[in-house]
Amino acid sequence: MKKMQCGLLLGAFxxxxxxxxxxxxxxxxxxxxxxxxAASFGYATFQEGFEDAGVWGALRTPDNAxxxxxxxxxxxxxxSGNRITTSSGAARSGLxxxxxxxxxxxxxxxxxSQRDGIAGATPRTIHALGIWVRSNTPGxxxxxxxxxxxVDFEDTVLTTETLFYGVIDTSGFSTFxxxxxxxxxxxxxxIFFDDAIIGRTGGESFSLGVGIPHVTGNGGxxxxxxxxxxxxxxxxxFSIALHDGGTEVYSGLFSTAGLGRTIIDLRELVPGxxxxxxxxxxxxxxxxxxxxxxxLQGGGLAEFTLAEAKDTQIGFYxxxxxxxxxxxxxxxxxMSDAPASVTLHAVGADQILDSxxxxxxxxxxxxxxxxxxxxxxxxxxxxxxIAVSSxxxxxxxxxxxxxxxxxxxxxxxxxxxxxxxGAGGVPLL
Numbered sequence: 001m002k003k004m005q006c007g008l009l010l011g012a013f014x015x016x017x018x019x020x021x022x023x024x025x026x027x028x029x030x031x032x033x034x035x036x037x038a039a040s041f042g043y044a045t046f047q048e049g050f051e052d053a054g055v056w057g058a059l060r061t062p063d064n065a066x067x068x069x070x071x072x073x074x075x076x077x078x079x080s081g082n083r084i085t086t087s088s089g090a091a092r093s094g095l096x097x098x099x100x101x102x103x104x105x106x107x108x109x110x111x112x113s114q115r116d117g118i119a120g121a122t123p124r125t126i127h128a129l130g131i132w133v134r135s136n137t138p139g140x141x142x143x144x145x146x147x148x149x150x151v152d153f154e155d156t157v158l159t160t161e162t163l164f165y166g167v168i169d170t171s172g173f174s175t176f177x178x179x180x181x182x183x184x185x186x187x188x189x190x191i192f193f194d195d196a197i198i199g200r201t202g203g204e205s206f207s208l209g210v211g212i213p214h215v216t217g218n219g220g221x222x223x224x225x226x227x228x229x230x231x232x233x234x235x236x237x238f239s240i241a242l243h244d245g246g247t248e249v250y251s252g253l254f255s256t257a258g259l260g261r262t263i264i265d266l267r268e269l270v271p272g273x274x275x276x277x278x279x280x281x282x283x284x285x286x287x288x289x290x291x292x293x294x295x296l297q298g299g300g301l302a303e304f305t306l307a308e309a310k311d312t313q314i315g316f317y318x319x320x321x322x323x324x325x326x327x328x329x330x331x332x333x334x335m336s337d338a339p340a341s342v343t344l345h346a347v348g349a350d351q352i353l354d355s356x357x358x359x360x361x362x363x364x365x366x367x368x369x370x371x372x373x374x375x376x377x378x379x380x381x382x383x384x385x386i387a388v389s390s391x392x393x394x395x396x397x398x399x400x401x402x403x404x405x406x407x408x409x410x411x412x413x414x415x416x417x418x419x420x421x422g423a424g425g426v427p428l429l
Contacts, residue, residue, distance in 0.1 A: 024170040025149070029156055031130060034166035034197070038128045041170065043199035045128065046071060050086050050098045050194065061087040064101050072124050072337040072362070073198065078117040078177045079105060090192035092132045092162045097194035104179075110186040117179025118193055123362050124241065124248045128199025129176055130166030133158065133191055140189040141181045147173040158191070166197070174248075201239075201251050208282050210289055211309035211395040213412075214331040214365065215242065215266050215276025224276075225292040226264045230256040236284035242266065245275045246364035256287075277333050277365050280306070298405030304412045309335035309395035315416035316385040316398040324407055328379045329372075329399040333365040336393030342366075345421050346374050348383045352421060365396075386419050 028034040038045055048071055050056050055070040064085035067076040077084050077100040090097025104116030133142055140158040142165050144151040151167050158180075165178070183189030216222030230236055235257050242250040250270050256262040267273060280289060289306040316330045334340040340360045346353045354374050360366055370379040387394060394413075401408040 024168075025146075025151060026168045027151055027153060028130065028166035028168070029153065029164060031132075031164045031166070031197070034128070034130045034164070034168070037168055038197075038199040041127065041168065041199075043127050043168075043201060045197050045199040048073065048196040048198065049094050050096045051094045056086055056096065056098075059084060059086050059098075060096070061085045061101075069338045069362075071198070073120050073122050075118060075120050077101070078119040078179050079115060084118065090194060092134070092194035094194075097192050099190075099192045103188065103190045104183060106185060106188060108185045110184065112185050113181075114183030114185060114188050115179050115181075116183055116189060116191050117177060119175070119177040121175045123174070123243065123246050124200065125172035125174055125251065126198050126200050127170060127172050128166070128168045128197070130164060130197040131178060131193055132162050132164050132195045133178070133193055134160065134162035135180070135189055135191045136160060137183075137189045139182055140191055142191070143179060143181050145177040145179075147175055149173075158189075162194070168199070172201075201253075208285065209308060210280050210306040211333060211335040211393075212240075212242075212266070212278030212280065212291065212306065213309075213333040213335075213395045213397050214367065214399075215273055215278060216293060217274040217276065221295060221297055222267075223292075223294040223296060224266045225294070226266055226280075227290045227292060228254070228256050228262040228264070229288040229290070230258060230260050230262075230284065231286040231288065232258055232284055234258045235260075236282070236287065238280055238282035238284070238287065240264070240266075240269070240278060240280055242270055242273065242276055242278045243363040244270065244273045246361040248363070249273065275365065275367075277335070277363055279335060279363070293408065293410055295401075295405040295408060298401075298408075300401055300405045300408035302408040302410035304397070304410055307395070307412060309333070309393050311394050311415045311417075312389045312392050313416040313419050314387050314394045314396060314413040315419075316387070316396060316413055317411060318382075318384065318398055318400055319409055320380070320383065324402045325400050325409070326403045327369060327401060328382070329367065329369045330385055330396060331365050331367040331399065332360065332387050332394065332396040334360040334362060334389070334391070334393060335395055336391045337362050338391050340394070341390040342394070343388045343421070344373055345386045345388065345419075346370075346377060346382045347386060348377075348381045353377055353381065355421065386416050386421070387413075388419065388421060
């Protein structure tokens with residue numbers, strides 16, 4: 001049996017749980033074996049040590065928060081109403097570890113379950129989760145829940161020593177809870193967390209990335225084609241992750257021959273995609289990524305080169321020279337791991353004509369005609385739109401065409417650093 005053979009090779013700390021909804025769930029009590037197994041499955045891992053002051057600096061005890069988002073994971077306490085914080089006493093390495101405040105339910109009846117723990121969620125599928133846990137109240141036991149599936153570590157009892165707990169699910173998951181099972185209101189068990197390890201398929205080991213701001217929907221009227229040209233003499237790989245409404249719906253690894261070309265119909269990867277965005281990760285600096293859009297009814301075709309999504313201010317610019325342009329639209333996309341508060345400023349006649357604010361979730365987008373954003377202004381009056389975001393990672397595309405879409409202009413955004421929305425025009429929101 002394949003799972004048993006794998007288990008024998010990985011040693012005494014490997015346990016198995018078979019679940020109907022998951023192809024294979026493996027548990028680990030040893031970090032080295034967990035990391036080796038993650039590598040054997042092709043998962044690239046990264047660590048969350050709760051050290052980044054930009055994310056966790058406001059959660060140094062006694063300060064706390066309902067949640068915090070770091071590296072694509074939104075962390076929170078597992079019980080509603082509780083919060084999370086960090087302290088030096090909770091640390092296994094570095095300066096800080098994380099825990100729930102209060103520690104679970106401490107106000108119930110004497111024998112009610114305390115359930116001290118933490119939880120997390122991500123819009124991008126993960127396949128591996130490991131974390132170091134300790135308790136200052138011996139006798140605690142740890143359990144995980146991934147996407148509603150219970151994962152037990154039956155033979156491991158926490159003392160004051162920090163122990164490792166890991167799980168790999170080959171079909172992936174996007175939510176998790178790690179909690180203590182033995183504590184009662186009258187006999188509470190306190191647990192602390194540090195040095196979490198998260199593994200995902202492909203991509204994460206790549207160092208370069210470009211965003212795909214817009215994958216068309218609209219019931220088969222449009223095609224979205226990615227063309228990858230490799231100007232290097234040797235074969236090189238890249239990964240594609242597609243999101244629909246901010247949720248990852250596809251992840252795959254591709255390669256292009258030296259001096260070769262790869263063409264991918266993105267809508268064929270996820271035929272039912274309705275609000276699509278994507279991200280490409282790679283190492284080969286001699287790759288060139290181009291995106292093509294074709295309207296299958298009008299016959300219009302547009303294309304542009306993809307670029308890294310790293311800006312907080314971007315500009316959407318339009319062609320006002322041709323009388324054939326009869327409509328204008330934009331797609332603004334958040335390629336960061338955190339929600340973005342984005343203000344769109346409509347510029348024309350040497351002033352800001354109007355401004356509108358929206359929130360865009362991670363790896364999601366907002367697409368619409370000018371009239372969606374600025375219903376009181378004729379599209380011919382708006383010369384450009386400047387988007388200003390609360391987080392870095394914006395990308396987008398300016399879209400325009402004629403009535404039957406036989407003529408299309410899709411233009412990628414460009415950075416607009418230094419734009420000052422207070423320079424004139426309407427009062428700021």
